[in-house]
Amino acid sequence: AQSVTQLGSHVSVSEGALVLLRCNYSSSVPPYLFWYVQYPNQGLQLLLKYTSAATLVKGINGFEAEFKKSETSFHLTKPSAHMSDAAEYFCAVRGNNFNKFYFGSGTKLNVKP
Amino acid sequence: DGGITQSPKYLFRKEGQNVTLSCEQNLNHDAMYWYRQDPGQGLRLIYYSQIVNDFQKGDIAEGYSVSREKKESFPLTVTSAQKNPTAFYLCASSPPKVPYEQYFGPGTRLTVT
Numbered sequence: 410a411q412s413v414t415q416l417g418s419h420v421s422v423s424e425g426a427l428v429l430l431r432c433n434y435s436s437s438v439p440p441y442l443f444w445y446v447q448y449p450n451q452g453l454q455l456l457l458k459y460t461s462a463a464t465l466v467k468g469i470n471g472f473e474a475e476f477k478k479s480e481t482s483f484h485l486t487k488p489s490a491h492m493s494d495a496a497e498y499f500c501a502v503r504g505n506n507f508n509k510f511y512f513g514s515g516t517k518l519n520v521k522p
Numbered sequence: 523d524g525g526i527t528q529s530p531k532y533l534f535r536k537e538g539q540n541v542t543l544s545c546e547q548n549l550n551h552d553a554m555y556w557y558r559q560d561p562g563q564g565l566r567l568i569y570y571s572q573i574v575n576d577f578q579k580g581d582i583a584e585g586y587s588v589s590r591e592k593k594e595s596f597p598l599t600v601t602s603a604q605k606n607p608t609a610f611y612l613c614a615s616s617p618p619k620v621p622y623e624q625y626f627g628p629g630t631r632l633t634v635t
Binding site: 413418441443445450451452453454455458460499501503508509510512513514515 | 526531553555557562563564565566567570572578580610612614616622623624625626627628629631
């Protein structure tokens with residue numbers, strides 16, 4: 410079975426500080442992993458994805474994530490937070506059925522000036 | 523411009539009434555999905571469809587129904603049997619050659635009183 414756990418429902422950082430959003434997954438098959446961003450009352454936008462190629466994945470808006478199989482983790486990072494990064498972030502894993510995706514409960518990122 | 527449209531943005535209904543949420547895409551995607559989003563719970567899959575005239579139940583299909591008569595359209599009906607219908611509903615689609623990528627619509631916020 411597949412599942413995703415996001416540690417920390419709320420994360421607050423200062424503008425310019427490192428952003429680290431944590432995601433741990435469980436999967437009975439080689440995982441495909443995703444990070445999405447959601448702004449209030451909007452749909453989800455794909456930030457980046459891991460599909461069994463390079464373990465360090467670079468995405469849009471300066472975000473990146475590293476797949477660590479030994480830790481079953483796929484944490485999202487950004488070296489320097491910007492006010493526009495304030496949003497909710499979701500980690501997801503594709504299920505055995507290629508048409509099913511499992512989402513974490515989300516982490517709201519607050520960026521302080 | 524290609525994309526996914528959901529209408530209306532906000533929808534209000536009285537308890538006991540069925541309501542249909544619209545989802546249209548002009549991306550020529552084969553697969554389409556409906557998710558429900560509640561605060562602190564991430565996204566949960568309601569129904570998905572891989573091709574026209576075919577659809578499968580997701581994890582929380584009870585109280586919902588769908589149809590897929592056209593490739594471009596995947597409407598969701600929230601029936602009076604759904605015990606807690608107030609939520610944010612998101613539609614998504616996937617391209618045929620990249621089935622693990624999902625593109626999301628802007629969502630419909632349904633409030634039932």
